[in-house]
Amino acid sequence: MRRLSFLMPGCETVENSNPARRHFLSIMDLSVDALEGLIDRTLALARGAPVKPLVGSVANLFFEPSTRTRVSFELAAQALGARVVNIELASSSATKGESLTDTCATLAAMGVGTLVVRHPDSGAVATLAADLQGSAQLVNAGDGHGEHPSQALLDAATLQATGLDWPNATLAIIGDLRHSRVARSGLQCFHALGIGCVRLAGPELMLPDWEVGSRVERVHSIEAAVNEADAIMMLRVQHERIDKTIWPEPRTYARDWCLREEHLARAHPDCRVLHPGPINRGMEIESRVADGRQSLILEQVRMGVHARTAIFEWLKDEQQS
Amino acid sequence: MRRLSFLMPGCETVENSNPARRHFLSIMDLSVDALEGLIDRTLALARGAPVKPLVGSVANLFFEPSTRTRVSFELAAQALGARVVNIELASSSATKGESLTDTCATLAAMGVGTLVVRHPDSGAVATLAADLQGSAQLVNAGDGHGEHPSQALLDAATLQATGLDWPNATLAIIGDLRHSRVARSGLQCFHALGIGCVRLAGPELMLPDWEVGSRVERVHSIEAAVNEADAIMMLRVQHERIDKTIWPEPRTYARDWCLREEHLARAHPDCRVLHPGPINRGMEIESRVADGRQSLILEQVRMGVHARTAIFEWLKDEQQS
Amino acid sequence: MRRLSFLMPGCETVENSNPARRHFLSIMDLSVDALEGLIDRTLALARGAPVKPLVGSVANLFFEPSTRTRVSFELAAQALGARVVNIELASSSATKGESLTDTCATLAAMGVGTLVVRHPDSGAVATLAADLQGSAQLVNAGDGHGEHPSQALLDAATLQATGLDWPNATLAIIGDLRHSRVARSGLQCFHALGIGCVRLAGPELMLPDWEVGSRVERVHSIEAAVNEADAIMMLRVQHERIDKTIWPEPRTYARDWCLREEHLARAHPDCRVLHPGPINRGMEIESRVADGRQSLILEQVRMGVHARTAIFEWLKDEQQS
Numbered sequence: 009m010r011r012l013s014f015l016m017p018g019c020e021t022v023e024n025s026n027p028a029r030r031h032f033l034s035i036m037d038l039s040v041d042a043l044e045g046l047i048d049r050t051l052a053l054a055r056g057a058p059v060k061p062l063v064g065s066v067a068n069l070f071f072e073p074s075t076r077t078r079v080s081f082e083l084a085a086q087a088l089g090a091r092v093v094n095i096e097l098a099s100s101s102a103t104k105g106e107s108l109t110d111t112c113a114t115l116a117a118m119g120v121g122t123l124v125v126r127h128p129d130s131g132a133v134a135t136l137a138a139d140l141q142g143s144a145q146l147v148n149a150g151d152g153h154g155e156h157p158s159q160a161l162l163d164a165a166t167l168q169a170t171g172l173d174w175p176n177a178t179l180a181i182i183g184d185l186r187h188s189r190v191a192r193s194g195l196q197c198f199h200a201l202g203i204g205c206v207r208l209a210g211p212e213l214m215l216p217d218w219e220v221g222s223r224v225e226r227v228h229s230i231e232a233a234v235n236e237a238d239a240i241m242m243l244r245v246q247h248e249r250i251d252k253t254i255w256p257e258p259r260t261y262a263r264d265w266c267l268r269e270e271h272l273a274r275a276h277p278d279c280r281v282l283h284p285g286p287i288n289r290g291m292e293i294e295s296r297v298a299d300g301r302q303s304l305i306l307e308q309v310r311m312g313v314h315a316r317t318a319i320f321e322w323l324k325d326e327q328q329s
Numbered sequence: 330m331r332r333l334s335f336l337m338p339g340c341e342t343v344e345n346s347n348p349a350r351r352h353f354l355s356i357m358d359l360s361v362d363a364l365e366g367l368i369d370r371t372l373a374l375a376r377g378a379p380v381k382p383l384v385g386s387v388a389n390l391f392f393e394p395s396t397r398t399r400v401s402f403e404l405a406a407q408a409l410g411a412r413v414v415n416i417e418l419a420s421s422s423a424t425k426g427e428s429l430t431d432t433c434a435t436l437a438a439m440g441v442g443t444l445v446v447r448h449p450d451s452g453a454v455a456t457l458a459a460d461l462q463g464s465a466q467l468v469n470a471g472d473g474h475g476e477h478p479s480q481a482l483l484d485a486a487t488l489q490a491t492g493l494d495w496p497n498a499t500l501a502i503i504g505d506l507r508h509s510r511v512a513r514s515g516l517q518c519f520h521a522l523g524i525g526c527v528r529l530a531g532p533e534l535m536l537p538d539w540e541v542g543s544r545v546e547r548v549h550s551i552e553a554a555v556n557e558a559d560a561i562m563m564l565r566v567q568h569e570r571i572d573k574t575i576w577p578e579p580r581t582y583a584r585d586w587c588l589r590e591e592h593l594a595r596a597h598p599d600c601r602v603l604h605p606g607p608i609n610r611g612m613e614i615e616s617r618v619a620d621g622r623q624s625l626i627l628e629q630v631r632m633g634v635h636a637r638t639a640i641f642e643w644l645k646d647e648q649q650s
Numbered sequence: 651m652r653r654l655s656f657l658m659p660g661c662e663t664v665e666n667s668n669p670a671r672r673h674f675l676s677i678m679d680l681s682v683d684a685l686e687g688l689i690d691r692t693l694a695l696a697r698g699a700p701v702k703p704l705v706g707s708v709a710n711l712f713f714e715p716s717t718r719t720r721v722s723f724e725l726a727a728q729a730l731g732a733r734v735v736n737i738e739l740a741s742s743s744a745t746k747g748e749s750l751t752d753t754c755a756t757l758a759a760m761g762v763g764t765l766v767v768r769h770p771d772s773g774a775v776a777t778l779a780a781d782l783q784g785s786a787q788l789v790n791a792g793d794g795h796g797e798h799p800s801q802a803l804l805d806a807a808t809l810q811a812t813g814l815d816w817p818n819a820t821l822a823i824i825g826d827l828r829h830s831r832v833a834r835s836g837l838q839c840f841h842a843l844g845i846g847c848v849r850l851a852g853p854e855l856m857l858p859d860w861e862v863g864s865r866v867e868r869v870h871s872i873e874a875a876v877n878e879a880d881a882i883m884m885l886r887v888q889h890e891r892i893d894k895t896i897w898p899e900p901r902t903y904a905r906d907w908c909l910r911e912e913h914l915a916r917a918h919p920d921c922r923v924l925h926p927g928p929i930n931r932g933m934e935i936e937s938r939v940a941d942g943r944q945s946l947i948l949e950q951v952r953m954g955v956h957a958r959t960a961i962f963e964w965l966k967d968e969q970q971s
Binding site for chain 2: 287306309
């Protein structure tokens with residue numbers, strides 16, 4: 009209790025710290041029930057269920073530029089009737105001035121109840137949640153090579169909308185697995201949902217150096233990965249975040265790891281194709297596939313707004329839990 | 330029909346493609362009736378007519394910075410009750426990542442129904458409209474040296490508000506006509522409204538290399554252009570978009586092509602003065618004229634918000650047309 | 651009267667110039683009654699009083715980046731139901747294009763009734779208010795080394811919320827007083843409220859070269875400044891705005907002028923600690939103090955939103971005054 013004892017009545021509300029508050033930081037924090045509840049709610053919203061209005065303010069605090077994710081969260085918050093402030097900071101200028109924690113404590117003191125944070129450092133958002141001690145609710149919108157749980161939720165909801173039978177499904181995830189927060193959070197999510205088999209494939213130096221869990225096969229070619237697959241998730245080549253010295257030549261990468269129609273012929277006839285976007289056409293996915301009958305790329309984008317709406321509703325529901 | 334056949338009911342709405350959807354891309358796409366309807370509606374809004382609320386989201390997608398135009402569209406959309414997201418992208422980073430079409434298809438998939446796009450490439454917005462196949466409605470907020478139809482609408486509405494008698498009016502357009510989307514769209518618009526005479530004047534290498542239509546005179550001095558004119562439209566000198574090698578010295582330009590009070594003395598006593606802004610005082614227009622009795626510059630700005638409101642209403646009205 | 655005589659009825663409203671309009675430019679413009687009224691209203695809002703809705707648009711026009719102040723004004727305007735547009739301009743690009751006055755006259759013509767302006771030049775906002783002749787209401791959100799009146803209001807309200815007895819209070823202001831708009835506006839404000847004694851301390855070349863008023867002591871060490879003080883206001887070290895040649899080494903500065911717990915032991919046991927933020931931990935304030943029992947730093951942030959809400963309400967009340 010650090011408040012001065014003589015603060016006037018009604019002015020003592022800054023320190024609403026409650027370390028038990030609900031955050032959306034990682035798929036690993038969610039029970040299977042909670043995860044399935046979020047997916048069900050996402051799908052209900054996609055079918056037109058009315059939203060539960062959210063009174064209050066949401067800040068989108070992005071230390072990495074991401075038009076796509078920022079706008080998705082912004083539209084979700086607006087749909088709920090929340091007020092939104094957007095803050096884009098270069099992480100350099102952030103370190104120059106004040107710490108991430110101080111920036112967020114400041115926003116919380118201004119009455120911003122929910123902070124959607126993207127940060128280039130793995131683990132930054134979880135650390136932040138611990139530091140803030142419940143003065144605001146946090147959403148991890150992607151942290152370095154760490155996690156991207158809202159992407160995992162939207163991917164799972166998109167797959168479920170197609171009727172994917174999780175226990176009997178084979179999913180291939182292809183690309184730079186090692187540095188992909190999309191792959192890591194996705195794998196956690198699909199495991200929780202009881203997926204039958206996941207195949208991981210990518211260049212040797214891009215295979216995961218992190219724990220992948222059970223029911224996972226590492227295969228050594230795109231052909232082996234997609235064979236009879238029910239779904240294929242291609243990862244984005246992120247030139248801007250990669251150590252150039254260990255990354256193959258773009259031409260070599262595209263030759264070996266670009267998803268093409270010939271690959272789809274090896275997969276299940278109704279195999280779904282996912283990509284978190286933005287896509288590099290001709291690099292990790294051919295246009296014919298990205299724009300083809302089996303592509304769920306725009307469906308993922310659409311589901312993303314509903315998934316983020318469901319996340320905001322779920323955060324607000326903490327009292328009931 | 331590229332949807333997977335097993336998408337759940339209610340989840341099949343991304344592909345609401347309808348190539349016949351209404352866009353606001355060019356004055357040339359509008360019938361005279363439609364154009365006059367838009368002007369009338371703009372003037373009605375300027376007189377205080379209530380707006381027709383617009384449910385949904387509008388994105389301002391600017392690949393060139395323009396505070397003025399972006400804010401004008403933003404205020405218009407807000408006045409209609411729409412939700413607005415602002416996206417400013419350097420065209421370089423856009424090309425690095427994904428194509429303009431993919432960016433816009435993504436926004437459409439997120440449920441953004443109207444995209445207001447400014448782009449440095451001539452024709453980019455029309456190409457985009459074709460590529461998107463109706464998944465969103467597009468407003469051309471200025472494309473390279475191409476068109477700027479909302480500026481033409483607001484200019485026409487401003488002139489009409491002053492009681493300009495189109496068939497008997499003489500209008501001078503002065504400056505860098507060759508590279509001016511304001512001049513090109515304006516000329517299309519004023520022709521459609523049956524203007525009596527347009528005089529074009531500017532440095533030799535800045536005269537139009539595009540089709541100017543009938544009832545147009547090219548004259549070789551500002552004095553000849555403004556003589557007995559009912560309205561004068563000065564164009565902005567855009568140093569940032571000009572090939573420096575063919576552009577006259579600023580001092581020479583100002584000497585020959587800056588609108589001064591002495592010029593107004595040659596024009597009709599109630600001659601209107603327009604400028605799309607932002608103005609370079611002392612370069613293409615003298616402060617005494619810009620701030621003088623005959624200047625409509627701020628009136629244009631004010632009319633701009635109403636013109637853009639009318640455009641949003643008109644896009645929404647497509648069902649009735 | 652510069653309007654063209656033939657403008658249609660209802661289109662003559664741009665020139666609503668009224669040089670007597672109310673602005674919020676400086677604490678010095680306020681009567682003591684007005685200032686006390688603003689503080690009382692700020693405290694009432696902090697205790698949960700309902701706001702008086704504000705119809706219309708507010709523009710945040712920032713020529714210096716400031717997430718904290720911009721978001722505080724944005725949240726205040728949103729709380730009132732106003733529409734907000736954010737405009738961040740580098741002052742370089744502003745000078746390239748049009749003048750500050752032209753930019754603001756343009757926004758006023760678009761119907762933006764209130765302009766919140768931050769500018770790197772001292773006096774810029776007051777000059778602007780004179781130039782605009784009442785076409786919009788202005789809020790000075792910080793001008794160079796000039797003034798920062800909304801900060802002074804929130805600081806005074808925060809101190810008053812703790813029951814500070816102004817006539818018997820001793821306040822220390824410590825740091826770069828010479829270049830601090832926070833110190834200057836604060837001093838004006840605390841004088842108006844009848845503060846008993848203010849002690850100013852900082853490096854020799856950082857002492858004020860501006861008028862400090864009566865009941866002010868200059869002291870030469872942090873120890874002398876905080877002795878028996880009822881409140882201590884630390885100023886931010888602003889490396890980015892300081893002439894490097896006259897500024898002490900950071901290590902020297904921190905040794906001599908960083909507020910530490912040992913200093914608090916010399917002050918009144920319930921001495922309040924303020925800092926306008928963002929804080930440089932270990933430079934002008936130690937973390938133990940910034941996060942300690944006597945720190946009002948987050949309380950200031952919280953009060954800031956209410957102070958800015960009170961300012962917007964007060965601007966709107968001009969008709970009643």
